Amino acid sequence: MRIICVNNYDEMSEKAANILASQIILKPESVVGLATGSTPIGMYDHMVRAYESGKISFQRVTTFNLDEYFNLDKNNPQSYYFYMKKNLYDKVDIPNENINIPNGMVEDIERECIRYEKEIRNKGGIDIQVLGIGRNGHIGFNEPDIKFEALTHMVNLDEQTIRDNSRFFSSIEEVPTKAISMGIKTIMRAKKIVLLASGKEKAESIYEAIYGKITPTLPASVLQLHPDVVFVLDKDAAWKLDSKELDKEYL
Ligand code: GLP
Numbered sequence: 001m002r003i004i005c006v007n008n009y010d011e012m013s014e015k016a017a018n019i020l021a022s023q024i025i026l027k028p029e030s031v032v033g034l035a036t037g038s039t040p041i042g043m044y045d046h047m048v049r050a051y052e053s054g055k056i057s058f059q060r061v062t063t064f065n066l067d068e069y070f071n072l073d074k075n076n077p078q079s080y081y082f083y084m085k086k087n088l089y090d091k092v093d094i095p096n097e098n099i100n101i102p103n104g105m106v107e108d109i110e111r112e113c114i115r116y117e118k119e120i121r122n123k124g125g126i127d128i129q130v131l132g133i134g135r136n137g138h139i140g141f142n143e144p145d146i147k148f149e150a151l152t153h154m155v156n157l158d159e160q161t162i163r164d165n166s167r168f169f170s171s172i173e174e175v176p177t178k179a180i181s182m183g184i185k186t187i188m189r190a191k192k193i194v195l196l197a198s199g200k201e202k203a204e205s206i207y208e209a210i211y212g213k214i215t216p217t218l219p220a221s222v223l224q225l226h227p228d229v230v231f232v233l234d235k236d237a238a239w240k241l242d243s244k245e246l247d248k249e250y251l
Pocket of ligand 1: 035036037038039040052066067131132133134139140141161165
């Protein structure tokens with residue numbers, strides 16, 4: 001595990017975008033796992049700029065998103081499909097057929113979950129997976145639980161997650177209570193993982209993820225077992241960590 005600690009949100013975004021861009025430069029046909037939420041928006045912005053300046057192309061890249069709300073039309077501005085189009089896909093040269101997001105509108109959810117897993121496998125697995133982290137330590141929509149859910153599955157969202165995500169909706173009643181998410185094994189099979197976190201409200205879950213017991217009650221703690229994971233944190237998200245272990249860039 002590496003922990004890169006930078007000064008602020010923009011430096012975190014730029015650093016993460018540089019890591020992703022390097023992956024795409026080294027392997028133009030990379031399979032990239034992507035995340036949503038407010039944290040990676042700045043990273044996507046830097047990725048778009050890298051594309052516009054000709055540094056990278058998404059022509060041969062395949063993407064798989066971590067999750068999607070259940071029963072929210074993809075044209076709803078709060079859907080993760082809409083988010084991805086707005087922040088990345090509509091702004092770069094990725095072919096539509098290379099974009100994969102779980103479909104939360106299908107009748108047979110179980111079948112959709114199996115299809116999603118198969119697609120990932122058919123593409124040879126994920127080369128690099130981007131993650132954010134919930135205040136409760138969730139990754140993707142893998143909520144605190146008594147067990148790790150292995151593969152893509154339907155989730156009942158945690159009350160805290162519903163409350164946290166209600167800021168994007170006009171009322172808390174509009175927040176979906178279910179979602180489809182890659183499972184812990186799906187995420188852990190990625191060859192590399194980059195987790196981004198910014199702000200003091202993430203400091204506790206970051207601390208627990210890195211130093212805490214490996215437990216499904218804090219899903220991100222499982223990342224301690226991944227052979228190639230990097231946490232890119234701003235100093236607010238990192239303030240509880242032991243400074244000796246950080247690759248600091250803000251001193
Ligand atoms: C959301 C997403 C996660 C994301 C997390 C944190 O619910 N499903 O993938 O990492 O919550 O969101 P934010 O970056 O807005 O704090």
